[in-house]
Amino acid sequence: MAWSLREFDDGPSQAAALADAARGCLERALRERGQAVLAVSGGRSPIPLFARLRELELDWSRVTLTLVDERLVPVGHPDSNEGLVREHLLQGRAAKAGLLGLATDPALDLGECLRRAAQAIPRVDLALLGMGDDGHTASLFAGAPGIQAALDPDNPQRYVGVLPPAAPHARISMSLSALLQCPNLLLSIAGAAKRRVFDAACADPRSQLPVARLLHQDRATVRTYWAA
Numbered sequence: 653m654a655w656s657l658r659e660f661d662d663g664p665s666q667a668a669a670l671a672d673a674a675r676g677c678l679e680r681a682l683r684e685r686g687q688a689v690l691a692v693s694g695g696r697s698p699i700p701l702f703a704r705l706r707e708l709e710l711d712w713s714r715v716t717l718t719l720v721d722e723r724l725v726p727v728g729h730p731d732s733n734e735g736l737v738r739e740h741l742l743q744g745r746a747a748k749a750g751l752l753g754l755a756t757d758p759a760l761d762l763g764e765c766l767r768r769a770a771q772a773i774p775r776v777d778l779a780l781l782g783m784g785d786d787g788h789t790a791s792l793f794a795g796a797p798g799i800q801a802a803l804d805p806d807n808p809q810r811y812v813g814v815l816p817p818a819a820p821h822a823r824i825s826m827s828l829s830a831l832l833q834c835p836n837l838l839l840s841i842a843g844a845a846k847r848r849v850f851d852a853a854c855a856d857p858r859s860q861l862p863v864a865r866l867l868h869q870d871r872a873t874v875r876t877y878w879a880a
Contacts, residue, residue: 655839655854655867655874663700663842666879670840671704673875674778677836678710681777686714690749691779691826691834692741693720693790694733698782699740701840706746715749717742718773720781720831721791721814722754723821724762731821754811754824762813765824769811778836779826781874786818787849787861789839791825793817794862803828803865828862832871839863842879850876 660666674690681688692698722733729735734753742751752773757764783789792802795817802812802825810830814823831837841850853864867874 654869654872655876657850657876657878660877660879663879666840666842666877667701667704670701670780670838670877671708673838673877674705674780675708675710677778677838678708678715682711682714685777687716688714688778689716689718689774689776691718691720691776692737693780693782694722694736695782697840697842698780699736701780702737702741706741706744708745710745712746712748715746716752716774717746717749718752718776719754720779721823721825723823724755724760724765725821726760727753727755762822762824766809766811766813769824770809773810776826776830776834778838779831779834781831781837781839783839783841783846783850783863785845785849787853787859787863788816789863789866790831791816791823792828792862792865793819794860799862803862805829805832805865805869805871828865828869831866832869834872837866837872837874839874839876841876844880847878850878 678688727735791814793816807829812827853861857868
């Protein structure tokens with residue numbers, strides 16, 4: 653088994669536990685390496701967690717924030733994950749952290765963004781993941797062109813381009829192989845529908861759900877936090 657599961661009655665309890673787990677991971681990286689790299693997911697769901705993370709008593713000046721995935725939109729666009737992080741996480745104590753985005757090419761050329769990410773983003777110590785109702789995690793969507801390469805655990809590319817079949821905007825995303833290189837993976841899900849998807853992914857190692865490909869890898873343990 654490559655996952656664990658903790659259950660919570662509500663979102664605030666889940667967010668508190670996730671923040672505590674994240675603090676432990678980041679403190680360990682700071683002790684062992686002198687620096688820490690935290691990759692976070694976007695969307696609205698992580699905002700309560702960001703509010704807790706930004707007030708953790710860490711040496712944030714030695715922490716670099718980056719993104720698990722990003723839409724190819726300008727930072728000022730309402731769908732920008734980097735914009736969300738700047739507004740909700742890069743605040744308070746965490747304002748001292750560095751930030752490395754993924755949609756960094758002014759022309760938003762996907763190939764150039766991938767090249768820059770591969771060169772600029774260091775090894776990630778902790779990835780905070782979410783999951784969609786369709787079983788995608790990061791921006792690894794079933795049915796997207798090239799998804800099998802993106803889900804190849806031995807793919808040397810740490811970042812991949814994704815054209816979601818039923819979601820707006822081209823994406824840049826950490827590949828499955830890059831996620832497996834992270835020593836710490838925390839997955840946050842909420843609600844009965846996502847719990848059913850998670851349980852189905854756990855039950856079937858041959859599932860085509862992208863999250864299942866992560867959960868059934870022995871190289872990493874995905875610590876999952878579910879709120880009712």
